[in-house]
Amino acid sequence: MRKTFLIALVLLSGFLLASLGLPQTQYAPKTTAHTLHTATVADTLTWKLLGQIKYVKKPSDDYPEGVMYPVVNTSLKGKQGKTIVMSGFIIPIDNKSYALSKNVFASCFFCGQAGPETIMGIKFKNNGTKLKTDQYVTLTGTFRYNDNDVDDWIYHIENAVVVSK
Template identity: 65%
Template structure:
């Protein structure tokens, strides 16, 4: 009887120990991921710190060209994380928006700096309009091509989403 009690206590202790170590490990893993994401995150506030200069364009006449701020330029060609809402562009491509589709850039509620073009690493995944996601990708800014987004994420991968 005494040995059975010892065995039950040992088994209970082992079970308790392993359950706490798994939780600790997952807490540590998500903390490490959060630190990496926080260090490489680009915010909508930062992207919104932009100016525009009116210039002549051979095809469109006078156009407002973006002047990206230096803090944003430092992120160029680097891996960044950003969270936002998925908005469809056409039946093949999506962008990430600061706002939901009903209040996005296309509806006149925001500027072009509130949207990031997405170029997925392994083909375009199936996404839903207004799905809130965090995306990792290589950040690229554009000050010259009026037919492209001001901000883009190349090799984009969804790292967190609904």
């Protein structure tokens, strides 16, 4: 009786441990030759790095009482005009333009749930690119920051190409 119980316990433990392991390929993003080439040529940006930003209040023509201007960190300044890779959620701006967001639409910058550093303006290389709201994508393109026009995004990705959906 004890031997049967011990065997059953060992088998049950084995099944339990095997069920805790996650399949290796089920959630892995698709990798293509283009993705591998892009990863070796471009810097991968993170939302944490984009969030390392400070603001300074300055007067402007449109806002005489002052407005908060971004002070972009030196690490990002060095990436200006360089090819980067960035992942995030798609937020439609209008029928033709999109933004890339750290958060889904329900908690994005527009809803007051995050700051302006959690979103990037996108200019696609192919103007006909169609994406869905909250679709998680990885883009490659040219990084540009804006620290002087308060009516524009702080961060941009230009000549963007979708490398992973």
